[in-house]
Amino acid sequence: MRALLAMAALRRHGARTLLAVLGVAVAAAMLLCMVMLSAGLRESFRELLLSRGFQLRLSPRGTLPFDTEATITGASEIARVLRTLPDVTVVSAVLGGQLHLERGDASVTSFALGVNPAAQGDYELLSGRDALAPDAMVVNDEFLQATGAHVGDTLQVAAGYNPQLRSYSGERRLVVSGRARFLYLAAGQSAAALRIGTLQAMTGRARNDEASLFMVRLREGADVEAVRRWIQQHVPRVDAISTAEAMQRVDERLSYFRQLGFILGAVSLIVGFLLVTTLVTVSVNERVGEIAVMRAMGISRIHVVQQILLEGLAISLAGAVIGLGLGLVTARYLNSILSAFPGLPAAIDFFLFQPRSAWTALGLLVIVGIAAGLYPSWRAATLPIATALHEEAVA
Amino acid sequence: MHLLPALTLLFALQAQGRTIAIGADLAADAGIRVGDTVVVSARPGEGREAASAGGAAGGGREVDTVVVSAIVQRRADPSEIARNDYRVRLHLDQLQRLIGYGDRVDRFAVGTVDSAATERALRAIDDAAFGFQAYRSRDIAVETSTTFEVVSRFHRAIGVITIVASAVFLLCILLLKVEERRRDVGALRLIGLSRWTVFRSVVIEAAFVSVLGSGLGVLVGWMTSAAVNAYYQSFYRTPLRFSIVTGDIVIFSVLLSLALGVVAGALAALRLVRTAPLTLIGR
Numbered sequence: 001m002r003a004l005l006a007m008a009a010l011r012r013h014g015a016r017t018l019l020a021v022l023g024v025a026v027a028a029a030m031l032l033c034m035v036m037l038s039a040g041l042r043e044s045f046r047e048l049l050l051s052r053g054f055q056l057r058l059s060p061r062g063t064l065p066f067d068t069e070a071t072i073t074g075a076s077e078i079a080r081v082l083r084t085l086p087d088v089t090v091v092s093a094v095l096g097g098q099l100h101l102e103r104g105d106a107s108v109t110s111f112a113l114g115v116n117p118a119a120q121g122d123y124e125l126l127s128g129r130d131a132l133a134p135d136a137m138v139v140n141d142e143f144l145q146a147t148g149a150h151v152g153d154t155l156q157v158a159a160g161y162n163p164q165l166r167s168y169s170g171e172r173r174l175v176v177s178g179r180a181r182f183l184y185l186a187a188g189q190s191a192a193a194l195r196i197g198t199l200q201a202m203t204g205r206a207r208n209d210e211a212s213l214f215m216v217r218l219r220e221g222a223d224v225e226a227v228r229r230w231i232q233q234h235v236p237r238v239d240a241i242s243t244a245e246a247m248q249r250v251d252e253r254l255s256y257f258r259q260l261g262f263i264l265g266a267v268s269l270i271v272g273f274l275l276v277t278t279l280v281t282v283s284v285n286e287r288v289g290e291i292a293v294m295r296a297m298g299i300s301r302i303h304v305v306q307q308i309l310l311e312g313l314a315i316s317l318a319g320a321v322i323g324l325g326l327g328l329v330t331a332r333y334l335n336s337i338l339s340a341f342p343g344l345p346a347a348i349d350f351f352l353f354q355p356r357s358a359w360t361a362l363g364l365l366v367i368v369g370i371a372a373g374l375y376p377s378w379r380a381a382t383l384p385i386a387t388a389l390h391e392e393a394v395a
Numbered sequence: 396m397h398l399l400p401a402l403t404l405l406f407a408l409q410a411q412g413r414t415i416a417i418g419a420d421l422a423a424d425a426g427i428r429v430g431d432t433v434v435v436s437a438r439p440g441e442g443r444e445a446a447s448a449g450g451a452a453g454g455g456r457e458v459d460t461v462v463v464s465a466i467v468q469r470r471a472d473p474s475e476i477a478r479n480d481y482r483v484r485l486h487l488d489q490l491q492r493l494i495g496y497g498d499r500v501d502r503f504a505v506g507t508v509d510s511a512a513t514e515r516a517l518r519a520i521d522d523a524a525f526g527f528q529a530y531r532s533r534d535i536a537v538e539t540s541t542t543f544e545v546v547s548r549f550h551r552a553i554g555v556i557t558i559v560a561s562a563v564f565l566l567c568i569l570l571l572k573v574e575e576r577r578r579d580v581g582a583l584r585l586i587g588l589s590r591w592t593v594f595r596s597v598v599i600e601a602a603f604v605s606v607l608g609s610g611l612g613v614l615v616g617w618m619t620s621a622a623v624n625a626y627y628q629s630f631y632r633t634p635l636r637f638s639i640v641t642g643d644i645v646i647f648s649v650l651l652s653l654a655l656g657v658v659a660g661a662l663a664a665l666r667l668v669r670t671a672p673l674t675l676i677g678r
Binding site: 019 | 541568574
């Protein structure tokens with residue numbers, strides 16, 4: 001009965017109700033986007049870091065992985081020490097560099113990773129064979145597109161290039177043995193992976209046995225923080241970064257988006273609240289006589305309160321349902337803008353849909369809908385019946 | 396006249412050793428003041444070891460005992476906004492020696508008198524250069540500002556969504572406001588006012604409310620902008636201004652609000668004048 005009366009009151013002013021629902025829908029869409037933004041980047045980054053099961057990353061002291069050109073010397077010795085730890089199951093040394101290829105008059109430059117193919121966590125092999133041989137490399141689609149090469153081709157590549165002298169250094173002939181998807185690269189970045197020993201030799205980093213990064217996988221149930229502390233104490237040339245710490249650093253760098261999400265989400269809620277409150281209050285003011293008659297007939301205060309709360313809730317829920325769909329489309333569009341953010345892996349989503357995000361947005365809107373109906377319902381419940389009826393009769 | 400004390404200070408500092416300038420954030424975090432003596436090294440820990448050994452470096456490691464001569468504020472450079480690293484400025488030869496860089500530099504900055512001179516300098520340098528290349532500062536700025544172009548596009552998209560939400564909100568509020576006056580309008584129509592007069596009065600009222608609201612909005616926006624700047628300047632330790640309320644933005648906001656208000660008022664007024672006066676007063 002209450003729901004029926006509430007719906008009748010909303011239908012009476014169809015255009016007004018439609019506009020309010022539309023307003024709440026836009027606010028709900030914005031709210032969902034902002035909830036997705038505030039949690040999405042973090043969750044997406046965490047999923048990416050843990051996608052290959054490596055819980056620790058070791059970078060040169062004072063740097064983040066691949067943030068500078070700094071390297072760690074004595075890589076084999078460090079790897080040997082790490083493997084002695086009972087909790088460590090896999091240690092993967094990675095060296096970053098560049099590969100240059102001459103293509104006609106132009107030189108194509110690609111990012112290069114020196115890895116141990118048997119224990120790497122940087123790429124997924126899509127087709128062909130892994131770069132197990134010293135003269136083999138796996139490349140991504142962008143590399144193949146930029147160079148016009150195919151799997152199975154042998155390419156003359158170099159680790160160094162002087163554009164003024166047009167001369168190459170560290171040249172090798174490498175076979176493209178497979179096609180891979182690199183997990184941590186930005187969109188459109190061409191890349192190749194080869195054995196770390198080969199890249200060290202090509203770049204002149206074999207003498208000091210240099211690596212840019214170590215990725216460490218621990219056994220199930222191991223205390224990551226304890227291992228991190230041990231490494232920090234016993235390997236002074238590196239910074240040991242756990243997944244939690246890496247996420248914290250990313251949080252610090254990109255905290256702007258989280259804060260923006262919080263502020264705009266709060267603004268959306270306030271706008272939705274004001275809209276529903278105004279609409280329901282005006283609706284109650286217009287129906288003072290009607291409510292007074294209902295009360296005079298013996299309908300209880302709580303019944304009137306519930307009916308008006310239901311009106312606010314109905315507008316909020318209808319707006320929320322439309323807004324959630326609208327929000328998903330908007331989030332996809334906004335994500336496509338931010339995916340061009342330089343230096344971030346292409347696999348990271350700023351707006352990540354999780355059922356929890358939708359439930360959070362819906363829950364907040366339900367609370368707002370109920371809160372928006374509180375004031376008008378209080379006004380209706382405390383209406384002086386005789387005065388209201390008298391004024392209505394005079395009017 | 397004013398140079399004398401400065402020169403005296405400079406000579407006094409040089410007499411004590413080499414001088415460096417440090418960033419204000421490092422000075423604040425490490426409690427360093429102008430005139431303090433510090434030990435600098437290229438590798439972590441070596442400075443501390445040298446300091447405990449009385450400033451002497453050992454094992455071929457390079458350390459330097461220097462006097463902090465200035466504390467400098469970080470430049471308003473957007474490309475450094477998310478970097479929390481400390482900055483120290485040393486004399487070129489001193490840094491080259493500390494890090495074992497020899498007589499090498501990463502780049503040269505060249506000043507020119509005008510854009511034509513820049514072109515000539517670029518060609519001359521590139522023709523004569525051996526192992527390096529010249530770039531315009533403008534081109535480098537374009538290359539390094541991708542982050543801000545992306546953020547700017549994101550802000551524009553958010554702005555469009557906000558405008559859509561505001562338009563719906565404004566339309567709804569004005570519709571309610573006009574409908575509240577059904578009886579007044581009905582009475583006015585019954586005493587002889589024309590539809591056109593009623594229509595104009597409603598639209599003018601809507602325009603007035605919009606301009607008044609946008610004026611208030613500009614004030615709130617200006618205060619919010621000041622708060623945003625204060626917060627992010629302190630958070631990122633930069634003099635960069637994150638939010639600017641310019642004359643163009645104010646004019647755009649007021650005009651947009653006025654246009655939305657007039658359209659919303661006209662739509663609401665049309666509904667009103669199409670209804671019979673007796674219906675408006677509830678008979």
